[in-house]
Amino acid sequence: MSEDPTSGGAAPRFVRQFALTQGRARSHGEDLALDTLVKITPVGERALPREMAERAAILRYVSSPMSIAEISARVGVHLGIARVIVSDLAAAGLVAVSEAVTGDGRPDLPTLERLLNDLQAY
């Protein structure tokens, strides 16, 4: 992989992606998990016409809930970049995010039992 002759072409894209986040590789607040769900808020819907580039692209994707990983894949930005932009959007109230898991806390029993029912019906 490190000898990939095409890898040189990725550098400008990489630099540009960090320019999008004003050089930050990490969010201000807690790092958002890759499965954190994101959804646009009414404030975000009103702000959308004024937003540009990746921020606008993300806002358009999250009219229904979508995970950070999926946003990263669909918008075409690295996972870390998606985290930073979503964190900014959430801080500005343009998107709502699902609550973070605390520690390595696994889903509780009612959640697991509902998932079992959901899967059986799927």
Next chain:
Amino acid sequence: MTSRPTDLLDKPAPLTTRPLKIVIAGGFASGKTTFVEAISEIQPLTTEAPMTSLGLGIDQTGEVRTKTTTTVAMDFGRITFEQTMLYLFGTPGQDRFWFMWDELVRGAVGAVVIADTRRLADSFAPLDFFEQRGVPYVVVLNRFDGSLHHEIPEVRDALGIVDTIPVLAVDVRERLDTKKVLISLVRHAIEQRKRGA
């Protein structure tokens, strides 16, 4: 780029839809993405993370330190339910990406380990990883060719898998087979939770 809160209600309430995730692990070409594709409601997607942006981009050789283009790629799919969205994440194949696994398993329902019966040794590391972290897991023998090179008891024996952990022989290309695996995993996670493990 900068935004100011306009009032106290600016911070939106958390979403009521909750994410759930299941990790699909296995060695290179073991059928992880095939498994995801068989059950996912969307075509599997790939997310990439440059190693250096994670601040952990140093492998055994130290060579990666100066390279910003090395990426970890993860394939995933999803199933949307009424109150939850279940994401299925395939683990990055290479051993040097273990650090990504910690984030993958945090808060996960559990894991599916796809064992290649021709390369059983590849399964030791993932099994140890989930075992040590108390992550509920089931083991899948992928019967791509309709037959198994080893019987389930032999595989259990070879991998040291106790009787309480489900081992299933399935065709990971088949939706109903993968569904059976996920149901088995969730049942196992429920049992583990009830035991207080």
